[in-house]
Amino acid sequence: xxxxxxxxxxxxxxxxxxxxxxxxxxxxxxxxxxxxxxxxxxxxxxxxxxxxxxxxxxxxxxxxxxxxxxxxxxxxxxxxxxxxxxxxxxxxxxxxxxxxxxxxxxxxxxxxxxxxxxxxxxxxxxxxxxxxxxxxxxxxxxxxxxxxxxxxxxxxxxxxxxxxxxxxxxxxxxxxxxxxxxxxxxxxxxxxxxxxxxxxxxxxxxxxxxxxxxxxxxxxxxxxxxxxxxxxxxxxxxxxxxxxxxxxxxxxxxxxxxxxxxxxxxxxxxxxxxxxxxxxxxxxxxxxxxxxxxxxxxxxxxxxxxxxxxxxxxxxxxxxxxxxxxxxxxxxxxxxxxxxxxxxxxxxxxxxxxxxxxxxxxxxxxxxxxxxxxxxxxxxxxxxxxxxxxxxxxxxxxxxxxxxxxxxxxxxxxxxxxxxxxx
Numbered sequence: 001x002x003x004x005x006x007x008x009x010x011x012x013x014x015x016x017x018x019x020x021x022x023x024x025x026x027x028x029x030x031x032x033x034x035x036x037x038x039x040x041x042x043x044x045x046x047x048x049x050x051x052x053x054x055x056x057x058x059x060x061x062x063x064x065x066x067x068x069x070x071x072x073x074x075x076x077x078x079x080x081x082x083x084x085x086x087x088x089x090x091x092x093x094x095x096x097x098x099x100x101x102x103x104x105x106x107x108x109x110x111x112x113x114x115x116x117x118x119x120x121x122x123x124x125x126x127x128x129x130x131x132x133x134x135x136x137x138x139x140x141x142x143x144x145x146x147x148x149x150x151x152x153x154x155x156x157x158x159x160x161x162x163x164x165x166x167x168x169x170x171x172x173x174x175x176x177x178x179x180x181x182x183x184x185x186x187x188x189x190x191x192x193x194x195x196x197x198x199x200x201x202x203x204x205x206x207x208x209x210x211x212x213x214x215x216x217x218x219x220x221x222x223x224x225x226x227x228x229x230x231x232x233x234x235x236x237x238x239x240x241x242x243x244x245x246x247x248x249x250x251x252x253x254x255x256x257x258x259x260x261x262x263x264x265x266x267x268x269x270x271x272x273x274x275x276x277x278x279x280x281x282x283x284x285x286x287x288x289x290x291x292x293x294x295x296x297x298x299x300x301x302x303x304x305x306x307x308x309x310x311x312x313x314x315x316x317x318x319x320x321x322x323x324x325x326x327x328x329x330x331x332x333x334x335x336x337x338x339x340x341x342x343x344x345x346x347x348x349x350x351x352x353x354x355x356x357x358x359x360x361x362x363x364x365x366x367x368x369x370x371x372x373x374x375x376x377x378x379x380x381x382x383x384x385x386x387x388x389x390x391x392x393x394x395x396x397x398x399x400x401x402x403x404x405x406x407x408x409x410x411x412x413x414x415x416x417x418x419x420x421x422x423x
């Protein structure tokens with residue numbers, strides 16, 4: 001059975017999302033009737049469904065329950081929420097056979113929002129999720145409480161949470177260094193070296209000036225030459241840095257050593273995935289631009305987003321938890337031509353694993369994919385960037401609860417055919 005076919009699952013479910021905005025903190029909740037009946041004593045004419053006319057009686061009960069059972073403290077003060085957008089779903093009866101235990105109560109859902117007004121941007125939000133129905137699908141005779149997976153969006157970043165009865169609380173703190181601090185630091189490319197450094201120019205000028213002065217004072221040619229050489233020798237020994245305008249021409253910078261090249265690639269590669277933790281497309285794109293360059297930027301954005309983010313598919317969310325390098329090997333160093341400029345570059349062959357978490361109907365499913373790839377990392381005016389990439393292998397690494405399924409395709413961009421010749 002494929003991953004998508006395992007959703008939804010029988011039993012109690014609750015989708016839970018937290019969103020910190022400019023003027024309010026919002027909790028979006030959607031639960032099926034199995035979850036609702038376990039949480040509240042809700043009188044209904046038909047236990048299998050809930051009618052629109054009954055919603056107006058349910059809304060104040062929900063608000064009172066969460067005020068009492070889940071107090072939310074914002075910067076140390078308890079804030080009372082408003083309940084809004086109370087809605088009922090229209091379930092597809094085709095899915096009913098997937099719910100042999102709970103029937104229509106498992107398919108019918110009620111969704112609502114709890115909105116907590118803000119006077120200013122908070123520095124801390126604390127709460128504890130209170131509801132943990134039994135996991136009816138557990139093989140254990142004594143059904144353990146459910147673990148409730150959730151997503152938290154604040155300050156431009158999305159994070160995944162997992163509430164358990166043993167650890168029900170979560171406290172959010174505003175990042176002190178901004179969202180850019182989430183990205184790993186990437187070493188700076190060495191600056192291009194001058195073909196003639198300033199000290200060499202100074203040595204030549206010193207030789208010429210000393211020689212001419214000695215010649216004008218009617219010294220013999222041998223004395224004039226010795227004077228010029230002595231002046232030049234002094235400069236060569238001291239090697240002053242001198243002003244930049246005295247340098248002439250440029251030559252390629254020294255390539256990074258193998259350890260630095262590996263560290264550079266692994267930081268860029270990790271940041272490539274971390275870019276998708278941002279909650280807006282523009283922020284994702286900007287963060288991705290700190291790791292990827294050229295035509296690869298847009299293709300990587302579209303490809304990785306398509307592979308990892310699946311919010312539109314029935315509410316499922318796929319997020320990267322960890323990028324774990326297995327091996328990183330420097331194949332070659334050299335230069336490539338970008339536009340009309342030769343820049344320092346190196347080729348990496350890498351293997352890595354990506355731990356992801358897909359959240360759907362309040363459940364989290366972990367999965368691990370393993371990849372091999374070949375990358376070109378090049379220096380530009382803003383630093384090192386991944387300039388070309390080719391994914392050569394991808395496969396699912398099975399965990400104890402995984403079911404084999406085809407993996408979503410990663411972006412695969414063929415590097416320049418002359419890449420090996422250039423490097």
